[in-house]
Amino acid sequence: MNTAPLTSATPDDLPRPSPGRTLHGRLPEDFLWGVATSSYQIEGAAAEDGRGASVWDTFCRVPGAVADGDTGDVACDHYHRMPEDVALIAGLGVDAYRFSIAWPRIQPDGRGRVEPRGLAFYDRLVDELLAHGVAPWITLYHWDLPQTLEDLGGWPERDTAHRFADYAALVHDALGDRVQYWTTLNEPWCSSFLGYAEGVHAPGRRDMNDALAAAHHLLLGHGLAAARLREAARGPMTLGVTLNLADHVAASASPADLAALRRADGLYNRVFLDPLLRGSYPQDLLDDLAGRGLRVPVRDGDLETISRPLDVLGVNYYNHHAFAADPVTADEPTYHAGTRFVEVDGERTAMGWPVQPEGLTRLLLRLGREYPGTPLVVTENGSAYHDPRTVPADGRVRDERRVAYLDDHLEALARAVEGGADVRGYFAWSLMDNFEWAEGYRSRFGLVHVDYATQQRTLKDSALWYRRLLSER
Numbered sequence: 001m002n003t004a005p006l007t008s009a010t011p012d013d014l015p016r017p018s019p020g021r022t023l024h025g026r027l028p029e030d031f032l033w034g035v036a037t038s039s040y041q042i043e044g045a046a047a048e049d050g051r052g053a054s055v056w057d058t059f060c061r062v063p064g065a066v067a068d069g070d071t072g073d074v075a076c077d078h079y080h081r082m083p084e085d086v087a088l089i090a091g092l093g094v095d096a097y098r099f100s101i102a103w104p105r106i107q108p109d110g111r112g113r114v115e116p117r118g119l120a121f122y123d124r125l126v127d128e129l130l131a132h133g134v135a136p137w138i139t140l141y142h143w144d145l146p147q148t149l150e151d152l153g154g155w156p157e158r159d160t161a162h163r164f165a166d167y168a169a170l171v172h173d174a175l176g177d178r179v180q181y182w183t184t185l186n187e188p189w190c191s192s193f194l195g196y197a198e199g200v201h202a203p204g205r206r207d208m209n210d211a212l213a214a215a216h217h218l219l220l221g222h223g224l225a226a227a228r229l230r231e232a233a234r235g236p237m238t239l240g241v242t243l244n245l246a247d248h249v250a251a252s253a254s255p256a257d258l259a260a261l262r263r264a265d266g267l268y269n270r271v272f273l274d275p276l277l278r279g280s281y282p283q284d285l286l287d288d289l290a291g292r293g294l295r296v297p298v299r300d301g302d303l304e305t306i307s308r309p310l311d312v313l314g315v316n317y318y319n320h321h322a323f324a325a326d327p328v329t330a331d332e333p334t335y336h337a338g339t340r341f342v343e344v345d346g347e348r349t350a351m352g353w354p355v356q357p358e359g360l361t362r363l364l365l366r367l368g369r370e371y372p373g374t375p376l377v378v379t380e381n382g383s384a385y386h387d388p389r390t391v392p393a394d395g396r397v398r399d400e401r402r403v404a405y406l407d408d409h410l411e412a413l414a415r416a417v418e419g420g421a422d423v424r425g426y427f428a429w430s431l432m433d434n435f436e437w438a439e440g441y442r443s444r445f446g447l448v449h450v451d452y453a454t455q456q457r458t459l460k461d462s463a464l465w466y467r468r469l470l471s472e473r
Contacts, residue, residue, distance in 0.1 A: 032425030039102035045079035049117035052108025059202035070440030090132035100142035110146030155214035161221035168225035223305035242314030247359030256325035279307035314379035320356030364416035382429035384443035
């Protein structure tokens with residue numbers, strides 16, 4: 001295993017926080033610090049130990065679907081390098097590690113037969129983390145739906161929600177005696193709208209009604225799974241769901257642009273926030289959809305199931321969006337009908353996303369103001385840049401822009417806490433460079449550099465910076 005020495009000295013020229021900034025005394029004393037990954041993005045071993053195919057295994061074989069024809073077949077080979085990777089995680093000084101379970105490793109067909117070798121891998125991972133003093137934070141679903149269930153209709157089919165609850169109970173039965181932190185879903189917006197309306201993520205379908213059905217059934221699956229986990233809890237449990245949420249503004253103060261902002265916010269943020277935290281879909285959203293012949297397939301009792309109290313709401317923050325009215329697309333049966341993105345000035349990451357740390361402050365304050373009573377954790381925040389494919393000869397991966405990004409966003413988080421937001425933790429995305437979905441391996445989010453040819457791990461300057469930040473708490 002080629003892992004960079006964790007005892008390497010912090011370089012003298014490593015950037016420090018901007019002058020006048022400190023996090024000391026500004027965050028809760030028990031604030032949780034971590035790093036995050038997901039199963040398909042790092043594990044590899046796609047056809048080993050009985051793992052079934054996922055929708056992403058299938059989607060990666062569609063010509064042109066993923067940049068450069070990349071797949072997650074090998075990715076970071078974490079499945080075979082897990083103990084060394086856990087040692088690397090512990091060496092950063094984090095409190096917790098957020099990772100996801102690959103549903104096809106546990107149930108190759110998404111139902112019925114359980115694969116014991118898949119459960120055994122996560123059993124070892126949990127034990128390894130605990131032995132290193134790192135708390136496991138499990139995400140049960142990070143987009144890798146078993147292909148067999150997609151063949152039966154996928155998330156637009158109501159039965160998939162029930163199959164998800166069964167799977168969640170199986171995982172909890174195996175690991176719940178040692179794991180406190182549980183997340184049901186990661187970013188259901190991406191699973192539903194990018195996967196079933198836009199077709200740019202797996203499974204690559206393009207039907208807005210299917211996307212709305214998928215969104216609702218993902219929420220229903222969350223509620224059903226949460227109930228099963230609560231019933232089976234054998235100790236303290238922190239249970240939640242993670243949403244990718246954006247800070248939205250109107251491109252101008254015109255009534256048309258303000259209306260576009262309202263519509264966009266409804267289908268990006270409130271479509272999940274309101275059912276989860278208020279027990280209802282936003283009426284303005286339902287009216288907008290009905291005007292286009294679209295509907296959410298809600299049945300009696302669904303919203304009560306979906307809106308059971310959460311212990312924590314996970315917030316993944318990357319984007320700031322400006323919206324304007326777009327009459328040309330007003331009649332399109334898509335999630336962005338009648339709206340368009342407006343480019344904002346300033347720095348962008350390799351993904352083309354604007355760097356707007358102040359948006360994180362506004363978002364966290366908004367959540368505390370409009371949805372009070374649920375603690376927040378920033379479960380993903382990070383930036384992709386075109387870091388070198390191989391480590392320079394001197395062994396240093398100087399990613400100053402990522403260090404600045406982290407510094408600015410942690411300052412933004414601290415300002416939100418000072419403004420009254422109940423934020424309990426922060427997870428940097430990502431622990432290591434990995435398979436970045438439709439982008440393949442072009443963009444690198446990692447604090448740790450991965451040379452995909454050799455699988456050598458090297459701590460970037462951002463990892464060293466994060467390690468020093470945590471050591472100075």
